[in-house]
Amino acid sequence: MVNWTNFDALDSYQALKNVQAVDVRKVMSGESGAKRVKNYSVPMAEKMAYNFAAKAVDDDILAVLQKVSDEAELTEKYEELYNGAIINTGEKRLVLHQLCRGQLGKDVVVDGVNKREFYQAQQDRIAKFANDVHAGKIVNGKGEKFTTVVQIGIGGSDLGPRALYLALENWAKTNHTLKMQAAFISNVDPDDASAVLNNIDVEHALFIVVSKSGTTLETLTNAAFVEDALKKAGVDPSKHMLACTSETSPLANNDKFLDSFYMDDYIGGRYSSSSAVGCCVLSLAFGPEVFARLMAGAHAADETAKEKDILKNPALLDALIGVYERNFLGYATTAVLPYSQALSRFPAHLQQLDMESNGKSVNRFGKKVDYVTGPIIFGEPGTNGQHSFYQLLHQGKTIVPLQFIGFKDSQIGNDVVIEGSTSQKKLDANVAAQIVAFACGKDDENPNKNFDGGRPSSIIIGQQLNPESLGALLAHFENKVMFQGFVWNINSFDQEGVQLGKVLAKRVLAHDTDGALAVYSDLLEI
Ligand SMILES: O=P(O)(O)OC[C@H]1O[C@](O)(CO)[C@@H](O)[C@@H]1O
Numbered sequence: 001m002v003n004w005t006n007f008d009a010l011d012s013y014q015a016l017k018n019v020q021a022v023d024v025r026k027v028m029s030g031e032s033g034a035k036r037v038k039n040y041s042v043p044m045a046e047k048m049a050y051n052f053a054a055k056a057v058d059d060d061i062l063a064v065l066q067k068v069s070d071e072a073e074l075t076e077k078y079e080e081l082y083n084g085a086i087i088n089t090g091e092k093r094l095v096l097h098q099l100c101r102g103q104l105g106k107d108v109v110v111d112g113v114n115k116r117e118f119y120q121a122q123q124d125r126i127a128k129f130a131n132d133v134h135a136g137k138i139v140n141g142k143g144e145k146f147t148t149v150v151q152i153g154i155g156g157s158d159l160g161p162r163a164l165y166l167a168l169e170n171w172a173k174t175n176h177t178l179k180m181q182a183a184f185i186s187n188v189d190p191d192d193a194s195a196v197l198n199n200i201d202v203e204h205a206l207f208i209v210v211s212k213s214g215t216t217l218e219t220l221t222n223a224a225f226v227e228d229a230l231k232k233a234g235v236d237p238s239k240h241m242l243a244c245t246s247e248t249s250p251l252a253n254n255d256k257f258l259d260s261f262y263m264d265d266y267i268g269g270r271y272s273s274s275s276a277v278g279c280c281v282l283s284l285a286f287g288p289e290v291f292a293r294l295m296a297g298a299h300a301a302d303e304t305a306k307e308k309d310i311l312k313n314p315a316l317l318d319a320l321i322g323v324y325e326r327n328f329l330g331y332a333t334t335a336v337l338p339y340s341q342a343l344s345r346f347p348a349h350l351q352q353l354d355m356e357s358n359g360k361s362v363n364r365f366g367k368k369v370d371y372v373t374g375p376i377i378f379g380e381p382g383t384n385g386q387h388s389f390y391q392l393l394h395q396g397k398t399i400v401p402l403q404f405i406g407f408k409d410s411q412i413g414n415d416v417v418i419e420g421s422t423s424q425k426k427l428d429a430n431v432a433a434q435i436v437a438f439a440c441g442k443d444d445e446n447p448n449k450n451f452d453g454g455r456p457s458s459i460i461i462g463q464q465l466n467p468e469s470l471g472a473l474l475a476h477f478e479n480k481v482m483f484q485g486f487v488w489n490i491n492s493f494d495q496e497g498v499q500l501g502k503v504l505a506k507r508v509l510a511h512d513t514d515g516a517l518a519v520y521s522d523l524l525e526i
Pocket of ligand 1 (some may be wrong): 128154155156157209210212213214215216219269270356495498
Protein backbone atom coordinates (compact mmCIF):
# COMPACT_ATOMS: atom_id res chain seq x y z
CA MET A 1 0.00 0.00 0.00
CA VAL A 2 1.23 3.50 -0.81
CA ASN A 3 1.28 6.45 1.60
CA TRP A 4 -0.87 9.44 0.75
CA THR A 5 1.00 12.35 2.35
CA ASN A 6 0.71 16.09 1.89
CA PHE A 7 3.50 17.53 -0.24
CA ASP A 8 4.82 19.80 2.53
CA ALA A 9 5.18 16.84 4.89
CA LEU A 10 7.83 15.23 2.68
CA ASP A 11 11.56 15.55 3.50
CA SER A 12 12.17 16.23 -0.17
CA TYR A 13 9.82 19.25 0.02
CA GLN A 14 12.19 20.78 2.56
CA ALA A 15 15.14 19.81 0.38
CA LEU A 16 13.56 21.59 -2.60
CA LYS A 17 13.25 24.73 -0.49
CA ASN A 18 17.02 24.77 -0.06
CA VAL A 19 18.18 24.14 -3.63
CA GLN A 20 20.32 26.72 -5.38
CA ALA A 21 18.12 28.49 -7.96
CA VAL A 22 19.20 28.24 -11.60
CA ASP A 23 19.53 31.42 -13.66
CA VAL A 24 18.00 30.39 -16.99
CA ARG A 25 19.59 33.33 -18.79
CA LYS A 26 23.05 32.39 -17.60
CA VAL A 27 22.87 28.66 -18.21
CA MET A 28 21.28 29.02 -21.64
CA SER A 29 23.91 31.44 -22.94
CA GLY A 30 26.91 30.31 -25.00
CA GLU A 31 28.39 26.84 -24.78
CA SER A 32 26.54 25.89 -21.63
CA GLY A 33 23.24 26.47 -23.46
CA ALA A 34 24.32 24.29 -26.38
CA LYS A 35 25.28 21.49 -23.96
CA ARG A 36 21.97 21.72 -22.16
CA VAL A 37 19.99 21.55 -25.42
CA LYS A 38 21.86 18.34 -26.21
CA ASN A 39 21.76 16.75 -22.77
CA TYR A 40 18.47 17.87 -21.27
CA SER A 41 16.30 15.86 -23.60
CA VAL A 42 14.24 12.80 -22.73
CA PRO A 43 12.84 10.44 -25.36
CA MET A 44 9.07 10.15 -25.49
CA ALA A 45 6.84 7.52 -27.05
CA GLU A 46 6.40 7.61 -30.82
CA LYS A 47 9.86 9.08 -31.49
CA MET A 48 9.10 12.40 -29.85
CA ALA A 49 11.33 14.08 -27.27
CA TYR A 50 10.78 16.31 -24.25
CA ASN A 51 13.53 18.92 -24.19
CA PHE A 52 13.86 20.89 -20.96
CA ALA A 53 17.15 22.72 -21.55
CA ALA A 54 15.49 26.11 -20.99
CA LYS A 55 13.91 25.18 -17.66
CA ALA A 56 15.28 26.53 -14.38
CA VAL A 57 16.73 23.19 -13.30
CA ASP A 58 20.18 21.59 -13.15
CA ASP A 59 21.53 18.19 -12.12
CA ASP A 60 21.23 19.04 -8.40
CA ILE A 61 17.61 20.07 -8.68
CA LEU A 62 16.82 17.04 -10.83
CA ALA A 63 18.30 14.82 -8.11
CA VAL A 64 15.94 16.36 -5.55
CA LEU A 65 12.99 16.01 -7.93
CA GLN A 66 13.85 12.31 -8.20
CA LYS A 67 13.67 12.17 -4.40
CA VAL A 68 10.23 13.79 -4.48
CA SER A 69 9.10 11.15 -6.94
CA ASP A 70 10.50 8.31 -4.84
CA GLU A 71 9.31 9.65 -1.49
CA ALA A 72 5.81 10.48 -2.76
CA GLU A 73 5.73 7.04 -4.46
CA LEU A 74 4.48 8.58 -7.69
CA THR A 75 4.96 5.61 -9.99
CA GLU A 76 3.64 3.26 -7.30
CA LYS A 77 0.49 5.40 -7.11
CA TYR A 78 0.14 5.17 -10.89
CA GLU A 79 0.45 1.39 -10.54
CA GLU A 80 -2.31 1.40 -7.93
CA LEU A 81 -4.45 3.46 -10.29
CA TYR A 82 -4.16 1.19 -13.29
CA ASN A 83 -4.55 -1.91 -11.14
CA GLY A 84 -7.97 -0.68 -10.03
CA ALA A 85 -7.60 1.10 -6.64
CA ILE A 86 -10.21 3.70 -5.65
CA ILE A 87 -8.07 6.69 -6.61
CA ASN A 88 -11.04 9.07 -7.03
CA THR A 89 -11.74 9.31 -3.29
CA GLY A 90 -14.33 12.11 -3.62
CA GLU A 91 -16.65 9.95 -5.71
CA LYS A 92 -15.29 6.61 -4.47
CA ARG A 93 -14.46 5.52 -8.00
CA LEU A 94 -11.72 3.71 -9.85
CA VAL A 95 -9.83 5.65 -12.54
CA LEU A 96 -9.48 3.52 -15.64
CA HIS A 97 -9.15 5.65 -18.78
CA GLN A 98 -5.72 4.12 -19.53
CA LEU A 99 -7.39 0.70 -19.79
CA CYS A 100 -9.25 1.89 -22.90
CA ARG A 101 -5.94 1.86 -24.74
CA GLY A 102 -4.29 -1.31 -23.45
CA GLN A 103 -3.63 -3.58 -20.49
CA LEU A 104 -1.08 -1.99 -18.17
CA GLY A 105 -1.15 -4.27 -15.16
CA LYS A 106 -3.52 -6.74 -13.54
CA ASP A 107 -7.01 -7.47 -14.82
CA VAL A 108 -9.47 -5.04 -13.27
CA VAL A 109 -12.75 -6.80 -12.58
CA VAL A 110 -15.74 -4.94 -11.11
CA ASP A 111 -19.01 -6.77 -10.38
CA GLY A 112 -17.80 -9.65 -12.50
CA VAL A 113 -16.97 -7.42 -15.49
CA ASN A 114 -13.40 -7.31 -16.80
CA LYS A 115 -13.07 -3.60 -17.49
CA ARG A 116 -10.46 -3.84 -20.24
CA GLU A 117 -12.72 -6.30 -22.06
CA PHE A 118 -15.72 -4.00 -21.59
CA TYR A 119 -13.91 -0.99 -23.09
CA GLN A 120 -12.51 -3.12 -25.92
CA ALA A 121 -15.96 -4.55 -26.65
CA GLN A 122 -17.37 -1.03 -27.00
CA GLN A 123 -14.54 -0.10 -29.37
CA ASP A 124 -15.28 -3.24 -31.41
CA ARG A 125 -19.01 -2.41 -31.57
CA ILE A 126 -18.20 1.15 -32.66
CA ALA A 127 -15.73 -0.13 -35.27
CA LYS A 128 -18.40 -2.40 -36.75
CA PHE A 129 -20.96 0.39 -36.73
CA ALA A 130 -18.52 2.83 -38.39
CA ASN A 131 -17.49 0.29 -41.02
CA ASP A 132 -21.16 -0.39 -41.80
CA VAL A 133 -21.84 3.33 -42.17
CA HIS A 134 -18.83 3.74 -44.46
CA ALA A 135 -19.83 0.72 -46.52
CA GLY A 136 -23.37 2.03 -46.95
CA LYS A 137 -24.90 -0.81 -44.91
CA ILE A 138 -26.31 1.68 -42.40
CA VAL A 139 -28.01 4.46 -44.33
CA ASN A 140 -30.53 7.27 -43.91
CA GLY A 141 -34.32 6.97 -44.39
CA LYS A 142 -33.90 7.35 -48.16
CA GLY A 143 -31.29 4.59 -48.33
CA GLU A 144 -28.47 7.10 -48.90
CA LYS A 145 -25.02 7.18 -47.30
CA PHE A 146 -24.24 9.42 -44.36
CA THR A 147 -21.55 11.98 -45.09
CA THR A 148 -21.31 13.99 -41.86
CA VAL A 149 -21.08 13.20 -38.15
CA VAL A 150 -21.99 15.78 -35.51
CA GLN A 151 -21.01 15.37 -31.86
CA ILE A 152 -23.34 17.01 -29.34
CA GLY A 153 -21.62 17.28 -25.94
CA ILE A 154 -19.82 19.71 -23.67
CA GLY A 155 -16.69 19.83 -21.49
CA GLY A 156 -14.91 16.50 -21.68
CA SER A 157 -17.62 15.25 -24.02
CA ASP A 158 -16.52 17.89 -26.50
CA LEU A 159 -13.07 19.41 -25.97
CA GLY A 160 -10.85 16.34 -26.26
CA PRO A 161 -12.64 14.71 -29.22
CA ARG A 162 -12.90 18.06 -31.01
CA ALA A 163 -9.19 18.83 -30.46
CA LEU A 164 -8.24 15.36 -31.73
CA TYR A 165 -10.51 15.61 -34.76
CA LEU A 166 -9.05 18.97 -35.76
CA ALA A 167 -5.54 17.64 -35.12
CA LEU A 168 -6.02 14.83 -37.64
CA GLU A 169 -8.46 16.28 -40.17
CA ASN A 170 -5.81 17.45 -42.64
CA TRP A 171 -3.61 14.43 -42.01
CA ALA A 172 -6.60 12.21 -42.84
CA LYS A 173 -7.47 14.14 -45.99
CA THR A 174 -3.86 13.85 -47.14
CA ASN A 175 -3.78 10.13 -46.38
CA HIS A 176 -7.19 9.51 -47.98
CA THR A 177 -8.78 8.33 -44.78
CA LEU A 178 -11.26 11.10 -44.09
CA LYS A 179 -14.48 9.10 -44.30
CA MET A 180 -16.92 11.69 -42.92
CA GLN A 181 -16.71 15.37 -42.12
CA ALA A 182 -17.23 16.05 -38.39
CA ALA A 183 -18.81 19.02 -36.64
CA PHE A 184 -19.41 19.76 -32.97
CA ILE A 185 -22.21 21.43 -31.02
CA SER A 186 -21.44 22.24 -27.39
CA ASN A 187 -22.69 25.64 -26.22
CA VAL A 188 -26.30 26.11 -25.11
CA ASP A 189 -26.14 29.37 -27.06
CA PRO A 190 -28.74 28.66 -29.79
CA ASP A 191 -26.42 30.18 -32.37
CA ASP A 192 -23.97 27.30 -31.90
CA ALA A 193 -26.43 24.55 -32.88
CA SER A 194 -28.06 26.74 -35.54
CA ALA A 195 -24.76 27.60 -37.19
CA VAL A 196 -23.72 23.93 -37.37
CA LEU A 197 -27.13 22.88 -38.68
CA ASN A 198 -27.01 25.64 -41.31
CA ASN A 199 -23.62 24.43 -42.50
CA ILE A 200 -24.42 20.75 -42.97
CA ASP A 201 -26.74 18.60 -44.97
CA VAL A 202 -28.92 17.23 -42.13
CA GLU A 203 -30.43 14.54 -44.32
CA HIS A 204 -27.00 12.93 -44.56
CA ALA A 205 -25.81 13.59 -41.02
CA LEU A 206 -25.48 11.33 -37.99
CA PHE A 207 -25.70 13.04 -34.58
CA ILE A 208 -24.03 11.53 -31.51
CA VAL A 209 -25.46 12.72 -28.19
CA VAL A 210 -22.48 12.39 -25.86
CA SER A 211 -23.01 12.69 -22.14
CA LYS A 212 -21.60 10.34 -19.53
CA SER A 213 -24.16 11.42 -16.94
CA GLY A 214 -27.00 11.85 -19.42
CA THR A 215 -28.15 14.85 -17.36
CA THR A 216 -26.09 17.79 -18.65
CA LEU A 217 -28.41 20.72 -19.38
CA GLU A 218 -26.55 22.01 -22.43
CA THR A 219 -26.28 18.60 -24.10
CA LEU A 220 -29.88 17.58 -23.48
CA THR A 221 -31.06 20.98 -24.72
CA ASN A 222 -28.94 20.75 -27.86
CA ALA A 223 -30.08 17.16 -28.49
CA ALA A 224 -33.70 18.34 -28.33
CA PHE A 225 -32.80 21.33 -30.55
CA VAL A 226 -31.37 19.00 -33.20
CA GLU A 227 -34.28 16.58 -32.88
CA ASP A 228 -36.64 19.48 -33.52
CA ALA A 229 -34.60 20.60 -36.54
CA LEU A 230 -34.63 17.06 -37.97
CA LYS A 231 -38.39 16.75 -37.58
CA LYS A 232 -38.88 20.13 -39.24
CA ALA A 233 -36.72 18.91 -42.14
CA GLY A 234 -38.97 15.86 -42.45
CA VAL A 235 -36.27 13.51 -41.19
CA ASP A 236 -36.88 10.74 -38.62
CA PRO A 237 -34.52 11.56 -35.67
CA SER A 238 -34.34 7.92 -34.56
CA LYS A 239 -32.57 7.05 -37.82
CA HIS A 240 -30.01 9.83 -37.35
CA MET A 241 -29.24 10.03 -33.65
CA LEU A 242 -26.85 7.92 -31.57
CA ALA A 243 -26.10 7.99 -27.85
CA CYS A 244 -22.77 7.70 -26.12
CA THR A 245 -23.26 7.53 -22.39
CA SER A 246 -22.91 5.33 -19.30
CA GLU A 247 -25.14 2.30 -18.89
CA THR A 248 -26.80 3.80 -15.82
CA SER A 249 -27.65 7.18 -17.41
CA PRO A 250 -31.14 8.33 -18.45
CA LEU A 251 -29.96 8.26 -22.09
CA ALA A 252 -29.09 4.54 -21.98
CA ASN A 253 -31.23 1.89 -23.70
CA ASN A 254 -33.44 4.44 -25.36
CA ASP A 255 -35.43 3.64 -28.53
CA LYS A 256 -35.01 7.25 -29.62
CA PHE A 257 -31.51 6.32 -30.78
CA LEU A 258 -30.37 4.34 -33.78
CA ASP A 259 -27.69 2.78 -31.56
CA SER A 260 -25.99 3.44 -28.21
CA PHE A 261 -22.39 3.04 -27.10
CA TYR A 262 -21.14 2.98 -23.55
CA MET A 263 -18.41 4.09 -21.18
CA ASP A 264 -18.67 4.11 -17.40
CA ASP A 265 -18.16 6.11 -14.21
CA TYR A 266 -14.51 5.06 -13.98
CA ILE A 267 -13.59 7.40 -16.83
CA GLY A 268 -13.70 11.12 -16.05
CA GLY A 269 -15.12 13.40 -18.75
CA ARG A 270 -11.81 15.16 -19.41
CA TYR A 271 -10.06 11.76 -19.66
CA SER A 272 -12.74 10.26 -21.92
CA SER A 273 -11.29 10.84 -25.41
CA SER A 274 -9.92 7.29 -25.34
CA SER A 275 -13.31 5.81 -24.44
CA ALA A 276 -16.46 5.50 -26.56
CA VAL A 277 -16.72 9.31 -26.23
CA GLY A 278 -13.78 9.88 -28.58
CA CYS A 279 -14.01 6.53 -30.33
CA CYS A 280 -17.47 7.16 -31.90
CA VAL A 281 -16.80 10.44 -33.63
CA LEU A 282 -13.19 9.68 -34.56
CA SER A 283 -13.96 6.18 -35.91
CA LEU A 284 -16.82 7.57 -37.99
CA ALA A 285 -14.69 10.46 -39.25
CA PHE A 286 -11.41 8.65 -39.90
CA GLY A 287 -12.15 4.94 -39.70
CA PRO A 288 -11.57 2.57 -36.74
CA GLU A 289 -7.98 1.82 -37.82
CA VAL A 290 -6.99 5.43 -37.27
CA PHE A 291 -8.58 5.42 -33.82
CA ALA A 292 -6.68 2.21 -33.02
CA ARG A 293 -3.41 3.91 -34.06
CA LEU A 294 -4.21 6.86 -31.80
CA MET A 295 -4.77 4.45 -28.91
CA ALA A 296 -1.53 2.62 -29.67
CA GLY A 297 0.38 5.90 -29.36
CA ALA A 298 -1.35 6.70 -26.08
CA HIS A 299 -0.65 3.21 -24.74
CA ALA A 300 3.04 3.55 -25.57
CA ALA A 301 3.14 6.78 -23.53
CA ASP A 302 1.28 5.06 -20.66
CA GLU A 303 3.96 2.35 -20.63
CA THR A 304 6.74 4.98 -20.53
CA ALA A 305 5.00 6.62 -17.57
CA LYS A 306 5.76 3.49 -15.47
CA GLU A 307 9.51 4.31 -15.38
CA LYS A 308 10.81 5.22 -11.93
CA ASP A 309 13.81 7.15 -13.26
CA ILE A 310 12.53 10.66 -13.97
CA LEU A 311 15.01 11.01 -16.83
CA LYS A 312 13.32 8.10 -18.58
CA ASN A 313 9.77 9.21 -17.82
CA PRO A 314 8.92 12.48 -19.64
CA ALA A 315 5.42 12.85 -18.14
CA LEU A 316 6.82 12.46 -14.63
CA LEU A 317 9.70 14.84 -15.29
CA ASP A 318 7.40 17.43 -16.87
CA ALA A 319 5.08 17.10 -13.86
CA LEU A 320 7.87 17.54 -11.32
CA ILE A 321 9.42 20.54 -13.07
CA GLY A 322 5.93 22.07 -13.15
CA VAL A 323 5.50 21.48 -9.42
CA TYR A 324 8.90 23.06 -8.70
CA GLU A 325 7.90 26.11 -10.76
CA ARG A 326 4.51 26.35 -9.10
CA ASN A 327 5.44 25.79 -5.47
CA PHE A 328 9.01 27.09 -5.23
CA LEU A 329 9.45 29.62 -8.05
CA GLY A 330 5.93 30.99 -7.54
CA TYR A 331 4.78 30.82 -11.17
CA ALA A 332 0.99 30.72 -11.30
CA THR A 333 0.35 29.99 -14.98
CA THR A 334 1.55 27.83 -17.85
CA ALA A 335 1.10 28.67 -21.53
CA VAL A 336 0.66 25.82 -24.00
CA LEU A 337 2.05 26.91 -27.37
CA PRO A 338 1.79 24.38 -30.19
CA TYR A 339 3.61 25.42 -33.36
CA SER A 340 1.08 23.46 -35.35
CA GLN A 341 -2.19 24.87 -36.61
CA ALA A 342 -3.74 21.41 -36.37
CA LEU A 343 -3.40 21.64 -32.58
CA SER A 344 -5.52 24.81 -32.49
CA ARG A 345 -7.94 23.39 -29.88
CA PHE A 346 -5.38 21.33 -27.97
CA PRO A 347 -4.68 24.14 -25.46
CA ALA A 348 -8.44 24.35 -24.76
CA HIS A 349 -8.51 20.61 -24.08
CA LEU A 350 -5.47 20.87 -21.79
CA GLN A 351 -7.09 23.79 -20.01
CA GLN A 352 -9.99 21.59 -18.91
CA LEU A 353 -7.76 18.58 -18.30
CA ASP A 354 -5.41 20.46 -16.01
CA MET A 355 -7.62 23.08 -14.37
CA GLU A 356 -10.61 20.81 -13.70
CA SER A 357 -8.29 18.10 -12.37
CA ASN A 358 -5.90 20.07 -10.21
CA GLY A 359 -7.75 23.30 -9.40
CA LYS A 360 -8.31 22.07 -5.83
CA SER A 361 -7.75 23.43 -2.31
CA VAL A 362 -8.31 20.32 -0.23
CA ASN A 363 -6.38 17.07 -0.15
CA ARG A 364 -7.71 13.59 -0.86
CA PHE A 365 -9.09 13.46 2.65
CA GLY A 366 -10.93 16.80 2.49
CA LYS A 367 -8.38 18.78 4.52
CA LYS A 368 -7.21 22.21 3.29
CA VAL A 369 -3.67 22.17 1.90
CA ASP A 370 -1.19 24.96 2.74
CA TYR A 371 0.47 25.10 -0.67
CA VAL A 372 -0.65 26.14 -4.14
CA THR A 373 -1.88 23.50 -6.57
CA GLY A 374 -2.75 23.47 -10.30
CA PRO A 375 -1.63 26.38 -12.51
CA ILE A 376 -3.78 28.51 -14.82
CA ILE A 377 -3.50 27.11 -18.34
CA PHE A 378 -3.98 29.06 -21.55
CA GLY A 379 -2.54 28.98 -25.04
CA GLU A 380 -2.80 29.43 -28.77
CA PRO A 381 -0.86 28.05 -31.70
CA GLY A 382 2.35 29.77 -32.77
CA THR A 383 3.15 31.82 -34.65
CA ASN A 384 -0.26 33.50 -34.18
CA GLY A 385 0.28 33.91 -30.44
CA GLN A 386 3.52 35.79 -31.13
CA HIS A 387 1.46 38.62 -32.59
CA SER A 388 -0.98 38.60 -29.69
CA PHE A 389 0.00 37.90 -26.07
CA TYR A 390 3.76 37.21 -26.36
CA GLN A 391 4.46 40.86 -25.51
CA LEU A 392 3.49 40.13 -21.91
CA LEU A 393 5.36 36.84 -21.97
CA HIS A 394 8.58 38.62 -23.05
CA GLN A 395 8.43 41.88 -21.12
CA GLY A 396 5.52 41.67 -18.66
CA LYS A 397 5.94 41.60 -14.88
CA THR A 398 4.63 38.03 -14.65
CA ILE A 399 6.82 35.10 -15.58
CA VAL A 400 4.83 32.44 -17.43
CA PRO A 401 6.45 29.01 -17.95
CA LEU A 402 5.98 27.97 -21.57
CA GLN A 403 5.20 24.56 -23.00
CA PHE A 404 6.07 24.55 -26.69
CA ILE A 405 5.12 21.72 -29.04
CA GLY A 406 6.60 21.44 -32.55
CA PHE A 407 6.97 19.05 -35.50
CA LYS A 408 9.60 18.84 -38.19
CA ASP A 409 7.20 17.94 -41.03
CA SER A 410 3.88 19.47 -41.97
CA GLN A 411 0.81 17.25 -42.32
CA ILE A 412 -0.27 18.18 -45.81
CA GLY A 413 3.20 18.39 -47.30
CA ASN A 414 2.34 21.31 -49.56
CA ASP A 415 4.94 24.04 -49.10
CA VAL A 416 6.68 26.75 -51.05
CA VAL A 417 10.17 28.22 -50.84
CA ILE A 418 9.78 31.94 -50.34
CA GLU A 419 12.87 34.07 -49.84
CA GLY A 420 15.06 31.04 -49.34
CA SER A 421 12.95 28.97 -46.93
CA THR A 422 9.74 26.97 -46.80
CA SER A 423 6.87 27.98 -44.50
CA GLN A 424 7.57 24.90 -42.36
CA LYS A 425 11.19 26.04 -41.92
CA LYS A 426 9.94 29.50 -40.96
CA LEU A 427 7.59 27.96 -38.39
CA ASP A 428 10.39 25.88 -36.86
CA ALA A 429 12.82 28.81 -36.94
CA ASN A 430 10.30 30.85 -35.01
CA VAL A 431 9.88 28.30 -32.23
CA ALA A 432 13.65 27.89 -31.86
CA ALA A 433 14.09 31.68 -31.81
CA GLN A 434 11.36 32.14 -29.22
CA ILE A 435 12.87 29.60 -26.81
CA VAL A 436 16.22 31.40 -26.91
CA ALA A 437 14.68 34.89 -26.79
CA PHE A 438 12.64 33.95 -23.71
CA ALA A 439 15.61 32.32 -22.01
CA CYS A 440 18.45 34.68 -22.90
CA GLY A 441 16.73 38.02 -23.47
CA LYS A 442 18.69 40.94 -24.91
CA ASP A 443 20.32 43.93 -23.24
CA ASP A 444 19.46 47.33 -24.61
CA GLU A 445 20.21 50.81 -23.35
CA ASN A 446 16.63 51.71 -24.09
CA PRO A 447 14.63 50.06 -21.24
CA ASN A 448 11.65 49.81 -23.55
CA LYS A 449 13.64 47.56 -25.85
CA ASN A 450 15.38 45.58 -23.11
CA PHE A 451 14.53 41.91 -22.62
CA ASP A 452 15.40 40.50 -19.20
CA GLY A 453 15.18 36.88 -20.35
CA GLY A 454 15.19 34.18 -17.69
CA ARG A 455 11.76 32.99 -18.85
CA PRO A 456 11.63 29.19 -18.72
CA SER A 457 10.25 26.90 -21.39
CA SER A 458 10.29 23.32 -22.58
CA ILE A 459 9.49 21.82 -25.95
CA ILE A 460 8.01 18.55 -27.11
CA ILE A 461 9.37 17.80 -30.58
CA GLY A 462 8.12 15.17 -33.01
CA GLN A 463 8.61 14.33 -36.65
CA GLN A 464 4.99 14.76 -37.68
CA LEU A 465 1.60 15.07 -36.03
CA ASN A 466 -0.07 11.76 -36.93
CA PRO A 467 -2.39 9.38 -35.03
CA GLU A 468 0.43 7.75 -33.04
CA SER A 469 2.21 10.96 -32.01
CA LEU A 470 -1.11 12.63 -31.20
CA GLY A 471 -2.08 9.69 -28.96
CA ALA A 472 1.26 9.90 -27.19
CA LEU A 473 0.81 13.64 -26.72
CA LEU A 474 -2.67 13.15 -25.26
CA ALA A 475 -1.46 10.54 -22.79
CA HIS A 476 1.65 12.56 -21.90
CA PHE A 477 -0.47 15.42 -20.59
CA GLU A 478 -3.02 13.16 -18.87
CA ASN A 479 -0.17 11.44 -17.06
CA LYS A 480 1.58 14.71 -16.24
CA VAL A 481 -1.60 16.07 -14.63
CA MET A 482 -2.09 12.79 -12.74
CA PHE A 483 1.46 12.85 -11.34
CA GLN A 484 1.09 16.47 -10.25
CA GLY A 485 -2.15 15.62 -8.44
CA PHE A 486 -0.30 12.80 -6.67
CA VAL A 487 2.46 15.21 -5.55
CA TRP A 488 -0.10 17.68 -4.20
CA ASN A 489 -2.04 14.82 -2.58
CA ILE A 490 -5.27 16.03 -4.15
CA ASN A 491 -7.97 14.12 -5.99
CA SER A 492 -7.51 14.98 -9.67
CA PHE A 493 -10.56 13.01 -10.74
CA ASP A 494 -13.62 14.82 -9.41
CA GLN A 495 -14.93 18.35 -10.18
CA GLU A 496 -17.21 19.56 -7.40
CA GLY A 497 -16.24 23.15 -8.26
CA VAL A 498 -18.45 23.15 -11.35
CA GLN A 499 -21.65 22.20 -9.50
CA LEU A 500 -22.67 25.45 -7.75
CA GLY A 501 -23.12 27.46 -10.96
CA LYS A 502 -25.23 24.67 -12.48
CA VAL A 503 -27.52 24.58 -9.42
CA LEU A 504 -27.97 28.36 -9.41
CA ALA A 505 -28.78 28.44 -13.16
CA LYS A 506 -31.53 25.87 -12.56
CA ARG A 507 -32.90 28.07 -9.74
CA VAL A 508 -32.95 31.11 -12.04
CA LEU A 509 -34.91 29.13 -14.65
CA ALA A 510 -37.35 27.99 -11.94
CA HIS A 511 -37.70 31.60 -10.65
CA ASP A 512 -36.60 30.37 -7.23
CA THR A 513 -34.20 33.23 -6.53
CA ASP A 514 -33.29 35.74 -3.86
CA GLY A 515 -30.54 38.24 -3.05
CA ALA A 516 -27.92 38.87 -5.72
CA LEU A 517 -29.30 36.02 -7.84
CA ALA A 518 -32.70 37.74 -8.06
CA VAL A 519 -31.08 41.06 -8.98
CA TYR A 520 -29.00 39.49 -11.71
CA SER A 521 -31.86 37.47 -13.18
CA ASP A 522 -34.01 40.64 -13.19
CA LEU A 523 -31.17 42.50 -14.88
CA LEU A 524 -31.23 39.92 -17.68
CA GLU A 525 -35.04 39.64 -17.51
CA ILE A 526 -34.99 35.86 -17.40
O1 LIG B 1 -20.51 14.01 -20.19
P1 LIG B 1 -21.37 14.82 -19.28
O2 LIG B 1 -21.90 14.01 -18.14
O3 LIG B 1 -22.48 15.49 -20.05
O4 LIG B 1 -20.48 15.94 -18.62
C1 LIG B 1 -19.88 16.96 -19.39
C2 LIG B 1 -18.86 17.74 -18.63
O5 LIG B 1 -19.43 18.39 -17.52
C3 LIG B 1 -18.55 18.41 -16.42
O6 LIG B 1 -19.06 17.57 -15.45
C4 LIG B 1 -18.34 19.77 -15.87
O7 LIG B 1 -19.50 20.50 -15.79
C5 LIG B 1 -17.24 17.89 -16.97
O8 LIG B 1 -16.44 17.33 -16.03
C6 LIG B 1 -17.71 16.97 -18.03
O9 LIG B 1 -16.68 16.72 -18.92
